Amino acid sequence: xxxxxxxxxxxxxxxxxxxxxxxxxxxxxxxxxxxxxxxxxxxxxxxxxxxxxxxxxxxxxxxxxxxxxxxxxxxxxxxxxxxxxxxxxxxxxxxxxxxxxxxxxxxxxxxxxxxxxxxxxxxxxxxxxxxxxxxxxxxxxxxxxxxxxxxxxxxxxxxxxxxxxxxxxxxxxxxxxxxxxxxxxxxxxxxxxxxxxxxxxxxxxxxxxxxxxxxxxxxxxxxxxxxxxxxxxxxxxxxxxxxxxxxxxxxxxxxxxxxxxxxxxxxxxxxxxxxxxxxxxxxxxxxxxxxxxxxxxxxxxxxxxxxxxxxxxxxxxxxxxxxxxxxxxxxxxxxxxxxxxxxxxxxxxxxxxxx
Numbered sequence: 001x002x003x004x005x006x007x008x009x010x011x012x013x014x015x016x017x018x019x020x021x022x023x024x025x026x027x028x029x030x031x032x033x034x035x036x037x038x039x040x041x042x043x044x045x046x047x048x049x050x051x052x053x054x055x056x057x058x059x060x061x062x063x064x065x066x067x068x069x070x071x072x073x074x075x076x077x078x079x080x081x082x083x084x085x086x087x088x089x090x091x092x093x094x095x096x097x098x099x100x101x102x103x104x105x106x107x108x109x110x111x112x113x114x115x116x117x118x119x120x121x122x123x124x125x126x127x128x129x130x131x132x133x134x135x136x137x138x139x140x141x142x143x144x145x146x147x148x149x150x151x152x153x154x155x156x157x158x159x160x161x162x163x164x165x166x167x168x169x170x171x172x173x174x175x176x177x178x179x180x181x182x183x184x185x186x187x188x189x190x191x192x193x194x195x196x197x198x199x200x201x202x203x204x205x206x207x208x209x210x211x212x213x214x215x216x217x218x219x220x221x222x223x224x225x226x227x228x229x230x231x232x233x234x235x236x237x238x239x240x241x242x243x244x245x246x247x248x249x250x251x252x253x254x255x256x257x258x259x260x261x262x263x264x265x266x267x268x269x270x271x272x273x274x275x276x277x278x279x280x281x282x283x284x285x286x287x288x289x290x291x292x293x294x295x296x297x298x299x300x301x302x303x304x305x306x307x308x309x310x311x312x313x314x315x316x317x318x319x320x321x322x323x324x325x326x327x328x329x330x331x332x333x334x335x336x337x338x339x340x341x342x343x344x345x346x347x348x349x350x351x352x353x354x355x
Contacts, residue, residue: 001025003044004263007062008032011305011314012049012243012259015251019259025267034058040065047221047266049242051078052123069266070241073217077241080122080151087236090216092209094236095228096154102147109152110136116155119146128187156235158228162199163192163246164206165224167261167271168214175261175271176207177254180246182226183349188312190346192246192282193353194253205234213239222247222262245284245314252301252319253280278323281332281350285316288340294318297334298327325354 004020006013006029013029020027029049030038035057040046046068052075053059062068076082087094098104098112100119109117115137121130132150134140161184166176178195179202210225224244227234247258254274256264264271289309294302304316318335322328329351336347 002067002267003028003041004267005030005038005040005044005046005062005065006049007046007053007059008049010049011303011307014305015257015259015303016047016049016243016263019257020263023260023263023267023269025263027263030058030062032056032059037061043067045069045266046071047262048074051075051241069220070217073219073241076217077239078123080120080238083239084151086216087213087239090212092212092236093234095156097151100142100147100150100152104142104147104152106134106142109134109142113152113154118153118155119143119150120153121146121150128184131187156228156230158230158235160199160229161226161237162202162206162229162234163224163226163244164210165222165244165247165250165258166207166210166214167222167258167265168211168219169265169271170220170268172215173271174207174211174214175273176203176210177247177250177258177274178276179203179206180249181353182246183346185342185345186312188284188286188314189245190284190286190343191350192249193350194249194280195276196279196353198353199229202229202232202234209234209236221265222258245317246282248303248317249280249282249319249321250274251303252282252321253277278321279325279328279354280319280321281328281354283318283320283332283335283339283343283346283350284314285318285339287311287313287315290316291338293338294335297331297338299331300335328354 003026009029009031017027032053046065117134119132161182162179168174180192180194181196224240226237243258250257256274301319307315
């Protein structure tokens with residue numbers, strides 16, 4: 001069977017590697033800084049765990065391979081300008097926006113988007129980075145070095161943040177997970193839970209939106225769509241053409257994880273609907289050192305990324321899957337005592353939304 005090369009060797013690449021083992025797939029993540037010449041076969045497959053990468057010997061070789069799945073899509077979705085244009089062209093509701101140009105006028109920007117405007121760098125920037133707020137009440141100006149480098153968005157008074165994760169194969173068949181409810185603090189995803197009964201009525205809407213995008217791009221593999229909920233309407237915030245942090249709960253909560261689905265789709269293996277086992281919670285580990293005490297918590301499934309621990313850096317996550325909500329709540333409260341104080345907000349939010 002053909003080998004699958006992953007452009008990128010971070011935690012997503014590692015989880016793709018492990019997902020390939022039960023499927024008898026050889027999956028090889030490659031460091032984007034590598035200057036190694038790779039022994040790639042003509043029938044091998046190339047995928048990516050990220051949207052952007054530098055030019056190195058390894059990345060140029062992988063990028064040039066004829067079996068690089070979704071090759072032309074990564075750059076289009078990695079640029080927030082072209083991503084927004086694609087969503088608009090397909091009639092998919094997204095945050096009201098405009099391009100930030102050299103000629104952009106601050107008053108015209110507020111007239112179009114409101115008193116509080118969020119600037120986002122067109123490329124790069126994640127976990128709250130690459131963003132800048134402009135408040136009309138504070139008479140703030142447009143930073144000159146952001147012109148032609150960013151888009152501007154309206155501040156959305158959303159009620160929830162949800163994500164839709166789905167998979168599409170070359171036949172055009174698609175499968176979707178239940179919506180995940182997400183909590184971001186300072187722009188960083190702290191926790192996800194799924195399924196959640198109070199957003200279940202939005203499932204078909206989310207599937208239609210993501211399905212239209214994957215069809216429109218002829219996309220193959222797993223894609224994630226982060227949305228705001230405003231009443232009974234979903235509005236796209238951002239799209240990731242890859243496996244995604246908000247889908248990590250599937251490692252514990254479904255018989256087929258998002259990583260396995262991605263490999264199945266690009267390797268032309270069957271993609272039956274996943275069996276969701278029980279309510280599942282994912283708590284991100286942000287800038288906190290590893291603790292063996294996590295292993296004592298009933299139902300805890302830690303995933304450690306073997307990264308250097310730094311403030312604000314995702315170094316792992318812990319999943320919990322349990323149909324007994326009281327037991328799930330108890331495990332989360334036990335975890336709360338083993339994490340820094342700033343996690344109290346995330347744990348409280350998670351327990352309040354268990355259903």
